[in-house]
Amino acid sequence: MRALCWEGINDLRVQTVPDPKILNPHDAILRVTMSTTCGSDLHFIDGYIPTMRAGDVIGHEFMGVIEEVGPEVRKVKKGDRVVVPSFIVCGDCWYCKHQLYSLCDNTNPKPELQEPLLGYPTAGIYGYTHAFGGYAGAHAQYVRVPHADNDCFPVPEGVPDEQALFLSDAAPTGYMGADFCDIQPGDIVAVWGCGGVGLMAIQSAYLLGAERVIAIDRWPERLRLAEEQAGAETINYAEVDSVLEALREKTGGRGPDACIDAVGMEAHGTGIDYVYDRVKQELRMHTDRGEALRQAILACRKGGTLSILGVYGVMDKFPIGVIMNKGMTVRTAQQHGQKYLPRLLDHAAKGELNPSYLATHRFSLEDAPRAYKMFREKTDGCVRAVFTP
Amino acid sequence: MERGLGWFSVGLGLAEVAAPGLLARSLGMENRTEVVRLCGLRELCTGIGLLAQRGPGKPAPWLWSRVGGDALDLTLLLSALTPDNPKRRNAEVAVALVAGVTIVDMAAAKRASEKQREAAGPSADPGEIQRSLTILRSAEELYELWRDPQTMRRIMADFAEVTPPNGDGRMHWRLNAPLGRRLEWDSQVVEERPGEMVRWRSSDGGDLPMEGTVQFRTAPGDRGTEAKLHVHFDPPGGAFGGAAAKLMGVAPDMIAGKALRRFKALAETGEVPTTYPQPAARADKDQARSTSERR
Numbered sequence: 001m002r003a004l005c006w007e008g009i010n011d012l013r014v015q016t017v018p019d020p021k022i023l024n025p026h027d028a029i030l031r032v033t034m035s036t037t038c039g040s041d042l043h044f045i046d047g048y049i050p051t052m053r054a055g056d057v058i059g060h061e062f063m064g065v066i067e068e069v070g071p072e073v074r075k076v077k078k079g080d081r082v083v084v085p086s087f088i089v090c091g092d093c094w095y096c097k098h099q100l101y102s103l104c105d106n107t108n109p110k111p112e113l114q115e116p117l118l119g120y121p122t123a124g125i126y127g128y129t130h131a132f133g134g135y136a137g138a139h140a141q142y143v144r145v146p147h148a149d150n151d152c153f154p155v156p157e158g159v160p161d162e163q164a165l166f167l168s169d170a171a172p173t174g175y176m177g178a179d180f181c182d183i184q185p186g187d188i189v190a191v192w193g194c195g196g197v198g199l200m201a202i203q204s205a206y207l208l209g210a211e212r213v214i215a216i217d218r219w220p221e222r223l224r225l226a227e228e229q230a231g232a233e234t235i236n237y238a239e240v241d242s243v244l245e246a247l248r249e250k251t252g253g254r255g256p257d258a259c260i261d262a263v264g265m266e267a268h269g270t271g272i273d274y275v276y277d278r279v280k281q282e283l284r285m286h287t288d289r290g291e292a293l294r295q296a297i298l299a300c301r302k303g304g305t306l307s308i309l310g311v312y313g314v315m316d317k318f319p320i321g322v323i324m325n326k327g328m329t330v331r332t333a334q335q336h337g338q339k340y341l342p343r344l345l346d347h348a349a350k351g352e353l354n355p356s357y358l359a360t361h362r363f364s365l366e367d368a369p370r371a372y373k374m375f376r377e378k379t380d381g382c383v384r385a386v387f388t389p
Numbered sequence: 390m391e392r393g394l395g396w397f398s399v400g401l402g403l404a405e406v407a408a409p410g411l412l413a414r415s416l417g418m419e420n421r422t423e424v425v426r427l428c429g430l431r432e433l434c435t436g437i438g439l440l441a442q443r444g445p446g447k448p449a450p451w452l453w454s455r456v457g458g459d460a461l462d463l464t465l466l467l468s469a470l471t472p473d474n475p476k477r478r479n480a481e482v483a484v485a486l487v488a489g490v491t492i493v494d495m496a497a498a499k500r501a502s503e504k505q506r507e508a509a510g511p512s513a514d515p516g517e518i519q520r521s522l523t524i525l526r527s528a529e530e531l532y533e534l535w536r537d538p539q540t541m542r543r544i545m546a547d548f549a550e551v552t553p554p555n556g557d558g559r560m561h562w563r564l565n566a567p568l569g570r571r572l573e574w575d576s577q578v579v580e581e582r583p584g585e586m587v588r589w590r591s592s593d594g595g596d597l598p599m600e601g602t603v604q605f606r607t608a609p610g611d612r613g614t615e616a617k618l619h620v621h622f623d624p625p626g627g628a629f630g631g632a633a634a635k636l637m638g639v640a641p642d643m644i645a646g647k648a649l650r651r652f653k654a655l656a657e658t659g660e661v662p663t664t665y666p667q668p669a670a671r672a673d674k675d676q677a678r679s680t681s682e683r684r
Binding site: 057 | 523525611612613643646647650653654657658659660661662663664665666667668669670671
C-alpha cells in the first residue's frame with residue numbers, strides 16, 4: 001500500500017510499504033477514508049522530538065471503514081464507518097478505568113524508551129515516534145487499530161466524514177482543554193492559538209457554558225475563523241502593545257478566569273523572551289519556546305485555571321513562582337479522547353459541533369509532502385490539510 | 390578528610406590564581422607564571438567539585454582528579470630542580486610537600502571508591518534484579534496466570550524461547566546470545582504458595598544458572614495487586630553480574646522490567662502489545678513481507 005513516511009528531518013515521502021496485519025486478537029484493520037495533519041506532527045518532523053526512524057509511517061488523526069477484525073473483537077465489525085482517537089488504549093488498566101486514557105499502561109511495547117524521561121510509560125500513539133510505541137501511522141491506505149472495541153467509534157448516519165474526522169484528535173483535545181477549566185457561569189476563557197485544537201477549544205468552551213471566549217493569535221485567517229466560525233473575540237498579538245493589558249481591559253481588570261494554551265513548544269512571539277527561546281532551541285539547549293504559555297500564566301486571574309494542551313519537552317524560565325503566588329490550578333494531559341468521544345459524536349449529530357471548516361485544504365495522499373510544507377508555513381490560510389488516500 | 394582536601398584545593402587554587410607571579414618567583418619559575426595560574430583554576434574546580442559532592446563515595450572521581458593534579462604539579466616542580474635555579478631549595482621543599490599530599494590523596498580516593506561500590510547496593514550488581522509493578526487483578530488470578538504453562542513463553546518472548554513444561558514440570562530456555570552463541574538451560578519451580586509466591590531455579594548443567602521469585606501482595610485501595618519479580622543470574626566464571634549482561638547481550642534488569650510489563654498486559658488485557666511486524670519503508674526485520682496484498 002502507499003503511505004506517507006518520515007525519512008529524516010523535514011523529509012517526508014510517499015512510499016510503497018507492506019499492508020498492516022492483525023497481530024493480536026483485539027486488533028482491527030481499517031481502510032482509511034480520511035486523515036489530517038496536526039500541529040504536533042511538526043515537532044517530530046523537524047526533529048525536536050526524538051526517536052523517529054527513517055521509514056516510519058506517520059499520521060495520527062484519521063477515520064475509516066473496518067475491513068477485518070481479530071477473533072476477540074465484539075462491538076465493531078467489518079463495514080462499520082468509525083473514527084479512531086490518536087491514543088491507543090487497552091480499556092482494562094487502572095488508568096483506563098479512571099478515564100485517564102492517554103496514560104494507559106498496556107499499549108506501549110517500548111516502555112524502556114519513555115521510562116528514562118517520564119519515569120513511566122504512557123499510551124501508544126499512531127505514527128508518533130518510537131518512544132510512543134512506534135505504531136505505524138494513518139496517512140496510508142490501511143492502518144492496524146489495536147483494541148478495536150475501545151478505540152473504534154461508529155459515526156452516526158448524517159455526520160459526514162469531514163465532520164467526524166476531527167473528532168479523532170483536534171476536537172477531543174480542545175474539548176478536554178475546556179473541560180479542565182471547570183467553567184462556571186459568567187466565566188471568561190482565554191485561548192492561545194487558533195489552529196485546529198485552539199478553535200475546537202473555543203467552541204467547546206461555549207458548549208460548556210463560558211460567558212465569553214477571547215482568542216489570541218497573529219494569523220489573520222485564523223483569527224477570522226475564530227471569530228466567524230467559533231464565535232470568539234480576538235486579539236492579534238502582533239498588533240497590540242501588550243496582550244496582558246488587552247486581556248485585563250477586556251475582563252474588567254480581573255483577568256480571564258481560565259487560560260487554555262493550544263500553542264505548544266514551537267510558539268512564535270515578539271520580544272526578548274522569544275529570541276532567548278529561539279536561540280536556545282537552535283542550540284538544542286532546551287526544546288521549547290514558551291512564549292504563549294508564559295503569557296497565559298501571567299494573564300490568568302488569581303486563583304484561576306491554566307489548561308495546558310500544547311505539547312512540550314523542557315524549558316527554561318518557567319514562572320512557577322507566578323503560579324504559586326497566584327494560587328492557580330494547572331490541569332494538563334495528552335487527550336483522553338475515548339472519554340469525550342461519545343458526547344462529541346452526540347454534539348455532532350445534533351449539529352452543535354461541526355469542525356469541518358478546519359479542512360481548509362484537500363490533497364490526495366500522493367501530494368502529502370507538499371501539503372505538510374503548506375501546513376507548516378500556513379500558506380494560503382491553511383489551517384489543516386486533509387488527505388484522501 | 391574529603392572536605393579538608395576540598396578546602397585545601399580551594400585555598401591553594403585561590404592563591405595560584407590571585408598571585409601566580411609571587412608563587413612562581415619563589416620557586417624560581419618566573420617564566421611559568423601563566424602555568425601556575427592555570428593550575429590554580431584546576432585546583433579551584435577540583436576543590437569546588439569535592440565540596441559540592443555529598444553521599445557515600447560520591448567525591449571519589451574528584452579525589453582521583455586531585456591525584457591527577459598532584460602528578461601534574463610534581464612534573465612541573467621537578468622541572469624547577471635544575472642546578473642553575475637560585476630558588477632550588479624552595480622547589481625541593483615544594484616537591485616533598487606535594488609528594489606527601491599525593492599519598493594522602495591516593496588513600497582518600499581509594500577509600501571513597503570502595504564506599505561508592507558498597508553504597509550502590511544489590512542493584513549495582515547487574516546480575517541481580519528486582520522490579521515491581523501493580524496489576525489490576527487479584528493475587529489469586531495472578532498466581533494462576535503465572536503458573537499457566539504458556540505464560541513464561543509469552544512474557545519472555547523478547548529475551549528467550551521458553552518451552553512450556555513437559556511431564557516433569559521442567560521448562561527449557563533457549564537464548565540466542567551475541568557472536569552466534571546459544572545458551573540453554575532447564576528450570577523448574579522449587580517452591581510456591583498459591584496466591585502469594587512462586588520460586589524457580591535452573592537445573593544443574595545449564596549454560597546460565599539463574600533463580601527467580603515472583604511475589605504477590607494486595608495493593609492499597611482499588612489498585613489490585615503488587616507483583617514483585619526478583620531474578621538472579623549466576624554466570625560461569627562468577628564475579629560481577631556484569632558478566633551476565635555480557636554473556637546474554639542484554640541487561641538483566643531490562644529483561645525483568647520488560648517481562649513484568651508483558652505479564653501485566655497479559656493479565657489485564659489478555660494480550661501483549663506489539664508492533665512487530667508492521668508497515669514501514671525499511672528493509673529490516675520489523676517489516677512484514679513486502680508485497681501489497683490488499684490493493
